[in-house]
Amino acid sequence: MAKGTQTTLNITYNLGNGKTIILGTLTIDVDAQGNVSVISNLIDPYGTISDEATGSLITGAKITLYYADTPRNLAAGITPNTIVDLPSVSGFNPNDNANPQLSDANGTYGFLVFPNTDYYVIVSKDGYLPYTSPVISVEQQLVNWNISLHPVGTDRLAGTDRVGTSIAIAKATYPNEVNNVVLATADNYPDALTGSVLAYKLKAQLLLVGSAEVDQAKLMDYLKNSLAPNGTVYILGGTGAVSQAVQDNLKNNGFDNLQRIGGADRYATSLAVAKYFNLGGNLVTVATGYNFPDALSGSVYAAQHQAPILLTDTTLSSAELTWLEARKPAGITIFGGDGAVSQAVEEQLNQVVTAP
Numbered sequence: 201m202a203k204g205t206q207t208t209l210n211i212t213y214n215l216g217n218g219k220t221i222i223l224g225t226l227t228i229d230v231d232a233q234g235n236v237s238v239i240s241n242l243i244d245p246y247g248t249i250s251d252e253a254t255g256s257l258i259t260g261a262k263i264t265l266y267y268a269d270t271p272r273n274l275a276a277g278i279t280p281n282t283i284v285d286l287p288s289v290s291g292f293n294p295n296d297n298a299n300p301q302l303s304d305a306n307g308t309y310g311f312l313v314f315p316n317t318d319y320y321v322i323v324s325k326d327g328y329l330p331y332t333s334p335v336i337s338v339e340q341q342l343v344n345w346n347i348s349l350h351p352v353g354t355d356r357l358a359g360t361d362r363v364g365t366s367i368a369i370a371k372a373t374y375p376n377e378v379n380n381v382v383l384a385t386a387d388n389y390p391d392a393l394t395g396s397v398l399a400y401k402l403k404a405q406l407l408l409v410g411s412a413e414v415d416q417a418k419l420m421d422y423l424k425n426s427l428a429p430n431g432t433v434y435i436l437g438g439t440g441a442v443s444q445a446v447q448d449n450l451k452n453n454g455f456d457n458l459q460r461i462g463g464a465d466r467y468a469t470s471l472a473v474a475k476y477f478n479l480g481g482n483l484v485t486v487a488t489g490y491n492f493p494d495a496l497s498g499s500v501y502a503a504q505h506q507a508p509i510l511l512t513d514t515t516l517s518s519a520e521l522t523w524l525e526a527r528k529p530a531g532i533t534i535f536g537g538d539g540a541v542s543q544a545v546e547e548q549l550n551q552v553v554t555a556p
Contacts, residue, residue, distance in 0.1 A: 204232050245336050245343045246310035249303045249323060252348040252372060253355075257307030261325040261349065264300035265311050268318035268335045269505070271482060276317070284319065286311060313338055321345070327352055334400055335506070348375055362386050363408050363415045367422045370405035379428050380404035383446075384436040386415065390466035390511060391436040393487075393495040394473050398434065398461070400503035401477070409446055416446060420453050430457060437462040437469050467511050471520050474508035483507035484524065486549065487535040494536035507533065512541060516548050524552040 201207055207228045229237045245265075249258045267273055269280035286299045294308050295301035303309050313319065317338055323331040328349035336345055350372075357372050359365040363386050370381075382399040384392035386408035399406040409419050423433070433455050435442050441462065450458060461476055463469045466489050474484070485502045487495035489511030502509050510520055524532075532549045534541050 201228060201230050201236075203230055203234050205230050245313065245319065245321070245338060245345050246308070247344055247346040248307040249309065249325075249347045249349060250307055251328075252350045252375065255375070257303075258325060258328075258349060259303055259305050259307060261303040261307075261309075261323050261328075262300050263303065263309045264322050265313070266320050266322065268320050270318040270335060270337075272316070273318050278317070284311075284313065286313065315339060321347075323347055323349065325349060334403060334503075346376065359418075361415075363410050363418055366406070366408040367418060370407060370422065370426070374403075374405055374426070377428050378404060378426055379431045380434065381423065381427060381431070382406045382434045382436060383409050383419075383442055385441040386410040388441070388466075389492040389496075390489060391441055391462070391469050393492060393499055394466075394470040394509045394511060395434075395436040395461075396499040397503045397506065397508050398436075398473050398476060401506060402434070404434070409442060411443060411446070416449055420449070423450075423455060424453070427455070431455075432457040432459060435460040435462070436473065438464060441469070467513065467517050468519065470509060470511040471517070471523060474510055475523065477506070477508055482527075482529055483531045483533065484510060484527075484529045485533045485535060486510045486512055486541055486545065488540040489513060491540075494540050498533075498535035501533070509535075512545050514542050515544050521548060521552070524549070529553060 209228070249261045249263070250256060251258055265284045265286070267278050267280050267282050267284055273280055284299055286297050289297040289312055292310070292312060294304035294310060297312050299311060301309060315338060319336045319338060320333045321336065328351055331347055331349055333345065333347070336343060357365065357368045359368050380402040382395050382402065382404050384395050384406060387410065392406060392408065395406055407419060407422070409415060427433070433450055435447060435458060447458060447460070461469070461472050463472045470489070483505050485498060485507045487498060487509055495509055495511070499509065512520070516524070529552070532553050534546060534549070538546065
Protein backbone atom coordinates (compact mmCIF):
# COMPACT_ATOMS: atom_id res chain seq x y z
CA MET A 201 0.00 0.00 0.00
CA ALA A 202 1.31 3.41 -0.95
CA LYS A 203 2.31 6.03 1.60
CA GLY A 204 -0.38 8.59 2.41
CA THR A 205 -3.27 6.25 1.57
CA GLN A 206 -6.21 4.72 3.38
CA THR A 207 -7.77 1.38 2.44
CA THR A 208 -10.96 -0.14 3.83
CA LEU A 209 -11.54 -3.87 3.52
CA ASN A 210 -14.71 -5.80 4.33
CA ILE A 211 -14.30 -8.91 6.47
CA THR A 212 -16.94 -11.27 5.08
CA TYR A 213 -18.37 -14.70 5.72
CA ASN A 214 -19.91 -16.57 2.78
CA LEU A 215 -23.09 -18.39 3.81
CA GLY A 216 -23.70 -19.90 0.37
CA ASN A 217 -26.79 -19.38 -1.77
CA GLY A 218 -25.47 -15.96 -2.74
CA LYS A 219 -25.60 -14.61 0.84
CA THR A 220 -22.64 -12.94 2.47
CA ILE A 221 -22.54 -11.44 5.94
CA ILE A 222 -20.06 -8.67 6.70
CA LEU A 223 -18.43 -9.35 10.04
CA GLY A 224 -16.68 -6.02 10.06
CA THR A 225 -14.42 -3.58 8.29
CA LEU A 226 -10.68 -3.19 8.46
CA THR A 227 -9.37 0.33 7.83
CA ILE A 228 -5.65 0.53 7.09
CA ASP A 229 -3.95 3.95 7.18
CA VAL A 230 -0.43 4.45 5.82
CA ASP A 231 0.95 7.89 6.64
CA ALA A 232 3.52 9.87 4.66
CA GLN A 233 6.39 8.20 6.55
CA GLY A 234 5.04 4.70 5.88
CA ASN A 235 3.73 4.08 9.41
CA VAL A 236 0.72 1.74 9.41
CA SER A 237 -2.31 1.86 11.69
CA VAL A 238 -5.21 -0.58 11.60
CA ILE A 239 -8.74 0.00 12.92
CA SER A 240 -11.37 -2.76 12.94
CA ASN A 241 -15.12 -2.16 13.34
CA LEU A 242 -17.90 -4.71 13.60
CA ILE A 243 -21.05 -4.33 11.49
CA ASP A 244 -23.92 -4.86 13.87
CA PRO A 245 -26.87 -3.38 15.68
CA TYR A 246 -25.98 -3.61 19.35
CA GLY A 247 -26.83 -1.90 22.59
CA THR A 248 -28.00 -2.19 26.17
CA ILE A 249 -31.45 -2.77 27.60
CA SER A 250 -32.44 -0.86 30.70
CA ASP A 251 -35.39 -0.13 32.97
CA GLU A 252 -37.06 3.09 31.85
CA ALA A 253 -37.96 4.09 35.41
CA THR A 254 -34.74 3.30 37.24
CA GLY A 255 -32.14 3.16 34.49
CA SER A 256 -30.87 -0.19 35.79
CA LEU A 257 -29.66 -2.74 33.23
CA ILE A 258 -31.96 -5.66 32.45
CA THR A 259 -30.68 -9.23 32.24
CA GLY A 260 -32.59 -11.95 30.41
CA ALA A 261 -34.67 -9.77 28.10
CA LYS A 262 -35.56 -11.62 24.89
CA ILE A 263 -34.51 -9.76 21.73
CA THR A 264 -35.69 -10.95 18.32
CA LEU A 265 -34.46 -9.42 15.06
CA TYR A 266 -36.91 -9.12 12.13
CA TYR A 267 -36.73 -7.92 8.54
CA ALA A 268 -38.53 -4.58 8.14
CA ASP A 269 -41.23 -3.86 5.58
CA THR A 270 -39.33 -1.37 3.42
CA PRO A 271 -38.93 -0.83 -0.33
CA ARG A 272 -35.24 -1.73 -0.13
CA ASN A 273 -35.96 -5.09 1.48
CA LEU A 274 -38.82 -5.84 -0.91
CA ALA A 275 -36.63 -5.03 -3.91
CA ALA A 276 -34.06 -7.51 -2.58
CA GLY A 277 -36.69 -10.25 -2.42
CA ILE A 278 -36.83 -10.25 1.39
CA THR A 279 -40.09 -11.29 3.07
CA PRO A 280 -40.88 -8.56 5.62
CA ASN A 281 -41.76 -9.22 9.26
CA THR A 282 -39.91 -12.54 9.29
CA ILE A 283 -37.22 -13.53 11.78
CA VAL A 284 -33.71 -13.03 10.40
CA ASP A 285 -31.84 -16.32 10.00
CA LEU A 286 -28.34 -15.46 11.20
CA PRO A 287 -25.24 -17.67 11.23
CA SER A 288 -23.76 -18.66 14.55
CA VAL A 289 -20.54 -16.75 15.22
CA SER A 290 -18.60 -18.47 17.99
CA GLY A 291 -17.03 -16.01 20.40
CA PHE A 292 -19.16 -13.05 19.32
CA ASN A 293 -20.45 -11.61 22.58
CA PRO A 294 -22.85 -11.73 24.15
CA ASN A 295 -24.70 -14.65 22.52
CA ASP A 296 -22.71 -16.00 19.53
CA ASN A 297 -25.10 -14.15 17.19
CA ALA A 298 -28.18 -16.14 18.21
CA ASN A 299 -31.57 -14.86 17.07
CA PRO A 300 -33.51 -14.57 19.26
CA GLN A 301 -31.13 -14.00 22.15
CA LEU A 302 -31.24 -12.93 25.80
CA SER A 303 -29.49 -9.86 27.15
CA ASP A 304 -26.49 -10.74 29.28
CA ALA A 305 -25.56 -9.75 32.83
CA ASN A 306 -24.63 -6.27 31.55
CA GLY A 307 -27.95 -5.83 29.76
CA THR A 308 -26.14 -6.15 26.42
CA TYR A 309 -27.30 -7.64 23.13
CA GLY A 310 -25.74 -7.68 19.65
CA PHE A 311 -26.25 -9.08 16.16
CA LEU A 312 -23.92 -9.41 13.19
CA VAL A 313 -26.24 -8.83 10.26
CA PHE A 314 -26.45 -8.48 6.49
CA PRO A 315 -25.43 -5.01 5.30
CA ASN A 316 -27.58 -2.60 3.29
CA THR A 317 -30.73 -4.06 4.85
CA ASP A 318 -33.51 -2.75 7.12
CA TYR A 319 -34.44 -4.43 10.39
CA TYR A 320 -36.40 -3.97 13.59
CA VAL A 321 -36.27 -5.67 16.98
CA ILE A 322 -38.95 -6.83 19.37
CA VAL A 323 -37.97 -7.08 23.03
CA SER A 324 -39.92 -8.83 25.79
CA LYS A 325 -39.32 -9.45 29.48
CA ASP A 326 -41.63 -10.45 32.33
CA GLY A 327 -42.70 -7.37 34.24
CA TYR A 328 -42.25 -5.03 31.27
CA LEU A 329 -44.33 -3.94 28.31
CA PRO A 330 -43.19 -5.42 24.96
CA TYR A 331 -41.02 -3.07 22.89
CA THR A 332 -40.96 -2.81 19.10
CA SER A 333 -38.32 -0.58 17.57
CA PRO A 334 -38.73 1.63 14.52
CA VAL A 335 -36.84 0.61 11.39
CA ILE A 336 -33.11 0.12 12.02
CA SER A 337 -31.28 0.68 8.73
CA VAL A 338 -27.90 -1.02 8.52
CA GLU A 339 -25.49 0.08 5.81
CA GLN A 340 -21.86 -0.93 6.33
CA GLN A 341 -21.14 0.54 9.72
CA LEU A 342 -21.86 -0.21 13.36
CA VAL A 343 -25.29 0.80 14.68
CA ASN A 344 -25.85 1.52 18.37
CA TRP A 345 -29.44 1.00 19.50
CA ASN A 346 -30.08 1.25 23.25
CA ILE A 347 -33.52 0.24 24.50
CA SER A 348 -35.51 1.25 27.59
CA LEU A 349 -38.33 -1.06 28.70
CA HIS A 350 -41.41 0.32 30.44
CA PRO A 351 -42.38 -1.50 33.66
CA VAL A 352 -45.87 -3.02 33.83
CA GLY A 353 -48.16 -0.99 36.04
CA THR A 354 -49.94 2.34 36.16
CA ASP A 355 -48.15 5.63 35.97
CA ARG A 356 -48.82 9.04 34.55
CA LEU A 357 -46.78 11.09 32.09
CA ALA A 358 -47.94 14.65 32.52
CA GLY A 359 -46.99 18.26 32.95
CA THR A 360 -48.95 21.25 34.12
CA ASP A 361 -50.14 21.83 30.54
CA ARG A 362 -49.86 20.37 27.02
CA VAL A 363 -46.33 21.72 26.57
CA GLY A 364 -45.19 20.17 29.83
CA THR A 365 -46.89 16.88 28.99
CA SER A 366 -45.10 16.64 25.63
CA ILE A 367 -41.79 17.16 27.44
CA ALA A 368 -42.67 14.53 30.08
CA ILE A 369 -43.43 12.03 27.30
CA ALA A 370 -40.16 12.96 25.57
CA LYS A 371 -38.13 12.27 28.71
CA ALA A 372 -39.81 8.90 29.20
CA THR A 373 -39.48 7.86 25.54
CA TYR A 374 -35.90 9.04 25.02
CA PRO A 375 -34.22 9.19 28.44
CA ASN A 376 -30.76 9.60 26.89
CA GLU A 377 -29.38 12.30 24.62
CA VAL A 378 -31.29 12.73 21.35
CA ASN A 379 -30.04 13.81 17.92
CA ASN A 380 -33.31 15.28 16.65
CA VAL A 381 -36.49 16.89 17.93
CA VAL A 382 -39.58 17.94 16.03
CA LEU A 383 -41.52 21.05 17.09
CA ALA A 384 -45.16 21.82 16.36
CA THR A 385 -47.49 24.50 17.63
CA ALA A 386 -49.37 23.73 20.83
CA ASP A 387 -52.30 25.86 19.66
CA ASN A 388 -53.65 23.52 16.96
CA TYR A 389 -53.43 19.88 15.93
CA PRO A 390 -52.78 19.44 12.17
CA ASP A 391 -49.02 19.99 12.03
CA ALA A 392 -48.38 17.73 15.04
CA LEU A 393 -50.40 14.93 13.44
CA THR A 394 -48.70 15.04 10.06
CA GLY A 395 -45.35 15.48 11.80
CA SER A 396 -45.80 12.30 13.84
CA VAL A 397 -44.54 10.19 10.92
CA LEU A 398 -41.49 12.41 10.54
CA ALA A 399 -40.73 12.18 14.28
CA TYR A 400 -40.91 8.37 14.12
CA LYS A 401 -38.58 8.34 11.12
CA LEU A 402 -36.05 10.57 12.90
CA LYS A 403 -36.33 8.64 16.19
CA ALA A 404 -37.31 11.97 17.71
CA GLN A 405 -39.88 13.22 20.16
CA LEU A 406 -42.55 15.56 18.83
CA LEU A 407 -42.64 18.54 21.19
CA LEU A 408 -45.35 21.16 21.43
CA VAL A 409 -44.36 24.80 21.71
CA GLY A 410 -46.46 27.76 22.75
CA SER A 411 -45.98 31.48 22.21
CA ALA A 412 -45.83 32.34 25.93
CA GLU A 413 -42.41 32.93 27.47
CA VAL A 414 -42.99 30.25 30.12
CA ASP A 415 -43.71 27.67 27.39
CA GLN A 416 -40.56 28.56 25.52
CA ALA A 417 -38.53 28.46 28.73
CA LYS A 418 -39.68 24.86 29.33
CA LEU A 419 -38.70 23.92 25.79
CA MET A 420 -35.25 25.55 26.02
CA ASP A 421 -34.55 23.82 29.32
CA TYR A 422 -35.41 20.43 27.81
CA LEU A 423 -33.30 21.02 24.71
CA LYS A 424 -30.27 22.18 26.68
CA ASN A 425 -30.38 19.00 28.77
CA SER A 426 -31.39 16.47 26.12
CA LEU A 427 -30.40 17.53 22.57
CA ALA A 428 -26.94 16.56 21.30
CA PRO A 429 -24.62 19.55 20.64
CA ASN A 430 -24.95 19.07 16.88
CA GLY A 431 -28.57 17.93 17.04
CA THR A 432 -31.24 19.24 14.67
CA VAL A 433 -34.50 20.97 15.54
CA TYR A 434 -37.20 20.49 12.91
CA ILE A 435 -39.90 23.17 13.03
CA LEU A 436 -43.25 22.23 11.52
CA GLY A 437 -45.45 24.82 9.85
CA GLY A 438 -44.98 28.41 8.77
CA THR A 439 -44.41 31.37 11.05
CA GLY A 440 -48.15 31.58 11.59
CA ALA A 441 -47.90 28.24 13.42
CA VAL A 442 -44.47 28.40 15.10
CA SER A 443 -43.48 32.04 15.11
CA GLN A 444 -40.23 33.59 13.93
CA ALA A 445 -39.77 34.72 17.54
CA VAL A 446 -39.59 31.07 18.63
CA GLN A 447 -37.06 30.32 15.90
CA ASP A 448 -34.99 33.36 16.91
CA ASN A 449 -35.14 32.26 20.55
CA LEU A 450 -33.78 28.85 19.55
CA LYS A 451 -30.92 30.55 17.69
CA ASN A 452 -30.17 32.84 20.61
CA ASN A 453 -29.95 29.81 22.89
CA GLY A 454 -27.30 28.20 20.70
CA PHE A 455 -29.42 25.83 18.62
CA ASP A 456 -28.06 26.50 15.16
CA ASN A 457 -29.20 23.38 13.29
CA LEU A 458 -32.75 24.45 12.51
CA GLN A 459 -34.89 23.25 9.64
CA ARG A 460 -38.39 24.57 9.04
CA ILE A 461 -40.76 22.29 7.13
CA GLY A 462 -43.97 24.11 6.40
CA GLY A 463 -46.37 25.79 4.04
CA ALA A 464 -49.03 28.45 3.89
CA ASP A 465 -51.66 26.27 5.61
CA ARG A 466 -52.17 22.81 7.12
CA TYR A 467 -52.51 21.20 3.70
CA ALA A 468 -49.33 22.74 2.37
CA THR A 469 -47.47 21.77 5.54
CA SER A 470 -48.64 18.15 5.28
CA LEU A 471 -47.33 18.12 1.71
CA ALA A 472 -44.02 19.67 2.78
CA VAL A 473 -43.58 16.92 5.38
CA ALA A 474 -44.44 14.29 2.75
CA LYS A 475 -41.85 15.72 0.38
CA TYR A 476 -39.23 15.34 3.08
CA PHE A 477 -39.49 11.56 2.64
CA ASN A 478 -38.56 11.78 -1.05
CA LEU A 479 -40.93 8.94 -1.81
CA GLY A 480 -40.72 6.70 -4.81
CA GLY A 481 -43.22 3.85 -4.99
CA ASN A 482 -44.00 4.03 -1.28
CA LEU A 483 -47.22 4.27 0.70
CA VAL A 484 -49.19 7.44 1.38
CA THR A 485 -52.06 8.02 3.80
CA VAL A 486 -54.79 10.63 3.45
CA ALA A 487 -57.06 12.17 6.11
CA THR A 488 -59.42 15.11 6.36
CA GLY A 489 -57.88 18.39 7.42
CA TYR A 490 -61.13 19.58 9.01
CA ASN A 491 -60.83 17.56 12.20
CA PHE A 492 -58.28 15.49 14.07
CA PRO A 493 -59.71 12.05 15.08
CA ASP A 494 -59.02 10.11 11.86
CA ALA A 495 -55.48 11.41 11.42
CA LEU A 496 -54.81 10.89 15.13
CA SER A 497 -56.00 7.28 15.20
CA GLY A 498 -54.17 6.58 11.94
CA SER A 499 -50.88 8.18 12.94
CA VAL A 500 -49.40 4.98 14.40
CA TYR A 501 -50.28 3.04 11.23
CA ALA A 502 -48.75 5.80 9.11
CA ALA A 503 -45.60 5.97 11.23
CA GLN A 504 -45.01 2.22 11.22
CA HIS A 505 -45.43 2.11 7.43
CA GLN A 506 -43.44 5.33 7.00
CA ALA A 507 -46.38 6.64 4.99
CA PRO A 508 -46.75 10.44 5.19
CA ILE A 509 -50.18 11.81 6.08
CA LEU A 510 -51.62 14.17 3.49
CA LEU A 511 -54.46 16.34 4.74
CA THR A 512 -57.22 17.06 2.28
CA ASP A 513 -60.11 19.46 1.79
CA THR A 514 -63.15 18.47 -0.29
CA THR A 515 -60.65 17.77 -3.08
CA LEU A 516 -56.90 17.38 -3.23
CA SER A 517 -54.99 20.59 -3.78
CA SER A 518 -53.33 20.96 -7.18
CA ALA A 519 -49.93 20.81 -5.46
CA GLU A 520 -50.80 17.57 -3.66
CA LEU A 521 -52.16 16.02 -6.85
CA THR A 522 -49.07 17.03 -8.84
CA TRP A 523 -46.79 15.54 -6.22
CA LEU A 524 -48.74 12.28 -6.09
CA GLU A 525 -48.80 11.97 -9.88
CA ALA A 526 -45.04 12.43 -9.99
CA ARG A 527 -44.37 9.97 -7.18
CA LYS A 528 -46.83 7.25 -8.27
CA PRO A 529 -47.12 5.67 -4.79
CA ALA A 530 -47.55 1.91 -4.70
CA GLY A 531 -50.49 2.22 -2.32
CA ILE A 532 -52.69 4.86 -0.71
CA THR A 533 -54.67 4.41 2.51
CA ILE A 534 -57.59 6.71 3.29
CA PHE A 535 -58.48 7.26 6.94
CA GLY A 536 -62.23 7.63 7.52
CA GLY A 537 -65.41 7.22 5.49
CA ASP A 538 -66.57 9.40 2.62
CA GLY A 539 -68.14 11.77 5.12
CA ALA A 540 -64.58 12.63 6.16
CA VAL A 541 -62.63 12.17 2.90
CA SER A 542 -64.98 12.69 -0.01
CA GLN A 543 -65.70 10.30 -2.85
CA ALA A 544 -64.22 12.93 -5.18
CA VAL A 545 -60.87 12.68 -3.37
CA GLU A 546 -60.98 8.89 -3.53
CA GLU A 547 -61.54 9.06 -7.29
CA GLN A 548 -58.54 11.39 -7.63
CA LEU A 549 -56.43 8.99 -5.62
CA ASN A 550 -57.54 5.98 -7.66
CA GLN A 551 -56.37 7.73 -10.81
CA VAL A 552 -53.00 8.44 -9.23
CA VAL A 553 -52.30 4.99 -7.82
CA THR A 554 -53.31 3.24 -11.04
CA ALA A 555 -51.47 5.67 -13.30
CA PRO A 556 -49.10 3.90 -15.71
